[in-house]
Amino acid sequence: MRAYRGIARPLIFTLDAETAHGLVIRCLQGAAFLAPAIGRLFAVDDPLLETTVAGLRFRNPIGLAAGFDKNGAAVPMLAALGFGSVEIGSISRDPSAGNPRPRLFRLPDDHAIVVNYGLPNEGAAAVATRLARMRVSIPLGINIVKTNRPGASCETKDGIIAEYADAAITLAPYADYLMFNLSCPNTEDGGDFFADRGCLDALLQALDGLGLGVPVFLKASPRGGIAAIERLLEAADPHAFVSGFMFNLRPGKPDGLKTPETVWSRMPGAVSGKPSAALADQCIREIYRRMDRRRYAIIGAGGVSSAEDAYAKIRNGASLVQLLTALVYEGPMVVRSIAAGLAELLRRDGFARIGDAVGVDMRG
Ligand SMILES: Cc1cc2nc3c(=O)[nH]c(=O)nc-3n(C[C@H](O)[C@H](O)[C@H](O)COP(=O)(O)O)c2cc1C
Numbered sequence: 001m002r003a004y005r006g007i008a009r010p011l012i013f014t015l016d017a018e019t020a021h022g023l024v025i026r027c028l029q030g031a032a033f034l035a036p037a038i039g040r041l042f043a044v045d046d047p048l049l050e051t052t053v054a055g056l057r058f059r060n061p062i063g064l065a066a067g068f069d070k071n072g073a074a075v076p077m078l079a080a081l082g083f084g085s086v087e088i089g090s091i092s093r094d095p096s097a098g099n100p101r102p103r104l105f106r107l108p109d110d111h112a113i114v115v116n117y118g119l120p121n122e123g124a125a126a127v128a129t130r131l132a133r134m135r136v137s138i139p140l141g142i143n144i145v146k147t148n149r150p151g152a153s154c155e156t157k158d159g160i161i162a163e164y165a166d167a168a169i170t171l172a173p174y175a176d177y178l179m180f181n182l183s184c185p186n187t188e189d190g191g192d193f194f195a196d197r198g199c200l201d202a203l204l205q206a207l208d209g210l211g212l213g214v215p216v217f218l219k220a221s222p223r224g225g226i227a228a229i230e231r232l233l234e235a236a237d238p239h240a241f242v243s244g245f246m247f248n249l250r251p252g253k254p255d256g257l258k259t260p261e262t263v264w265s266r267m268p269g270a271v272s273g274k275p276s277a278a279l280a281d282q283c284i285r286e287i288y289r290r291m292d293r294r295r296y297a298i299i300g301a302g303g304v305s306s307a308e309d310a311y312a313k314i315r316n317g318a319s320l321v322q323l324l325t326a327l328v329y330e331g332p333m334v335v336r337s338i339a340a341g342l343a344e345l346l347r348r349d350g351f352a353r354i355g356d357a358v359g360v361d362m363r364g
Contacts, residue, residue: 004331277303288317307341
């Protein structure tokens with residue numbers, strides 16, 4: 001990790017953030033033939049980290065969050081980095097160019113990224129064609145969203161729901177689980193659509209009839225506090241296909257950034273990484289407190305860059321953890337380092353299985 005921070009990161013950071021992102025994805029894609037060798041080097045095989053969530057077996061609970069590999073171009077190499085799961089997307093029914101550039105910025109002082117991509121992706125059919133040719137050794141999540149059409153006039157509720165359903169039908173055959181992104185913080189129309197309980201009910205109703213055949217998770221906005229969490233649970237409860245939840249980034253800028261306002265005020269978008277952790281953890285605790293724990297699982301994300309961060313989310317109630325920003329700041333070894341460190345922490349605290357640590361800080 002020191003080599004990455006000392007050599008690779010300064011070089012990568014000379015490029016603008018989106019150019020660097022695209023280059024890294026192309027390199028990982030081109031190096032797919034190295035995946036078996038890299039996989040042996042990066043793997044952490046520790047039975048303590050193995051876990052089963054929503055009927056799926058994970059070799060460890062550390063997953064890649066949606067947004068890094070939007071089109072599923074680099075899955076074999078990403079799986080080889082030691083992740084227990086990889087989530088690709090967000091993918092919409094139709095291709096989208098996303099928001100105008102520049103739309104991705106780094107905040108190094110905060111170990112954060114400002115993201116205003118607006119869901120650029122190749123569309124469900126193109127990604128499905130790519131995935132049909134790919135073999136993936138770990139659970140693959142596919143994150144689904146409505147097509148972002150910047151500047152388009154308001155779309156109807158039925159149209160939006162049909163888009164989710166169409167994308168889900170196209171992609172479900174290639175997914176181990178589907179994540180429905182209900183809350184992209186940086187699109188014109190998608191942000192608050194599902195804050196309306198009627199819209200969420202209508203979506204879940206529509207999905208219920210599809211027989212998707214894979215577990216479904218809902219990625220909700222972290223805004224709205226306890227009332228929004230209770231609404232989410234009430235909406236999900238009648239639909240047995242919903243296996244759990246995670247929370248997205250909040251729109252806008254959180255308080256307390258170290259980066260001066262004169263810098264971030266010129267960067268539209270939501271903030272990932274360390275500054276997103278506090279709200280994410282609060283949402284994890286509040287939903288864990290209220291949900292049916294025999295039925296639902298939480299995937300915790302937001303500012304995970306160390307074993308301690310991952311462990312804290314698990315102790316707060318997350319069964320699985322995801323990261324994205326830490327890959328940018330700490331490099332590819334971060335996955336192995338977190339997984340190995342997490343096993344040590346679990347052993348130190350006397351847990352025989354990772355599942356026993358889920359939510360321990362919420363008991364009593
Ligand atoms: C560059 C970037 C792109 C993202 N794109 C998506 C996306 O397309 N869909 C989605 O559900 N979340 C997206 N996210 C949110 C992440 O999946 C994750 O929930 C969030 O970044 C918190 O994790 P982190 O702090 O480890 O980055 C994106 C985040 C970043 C930084």
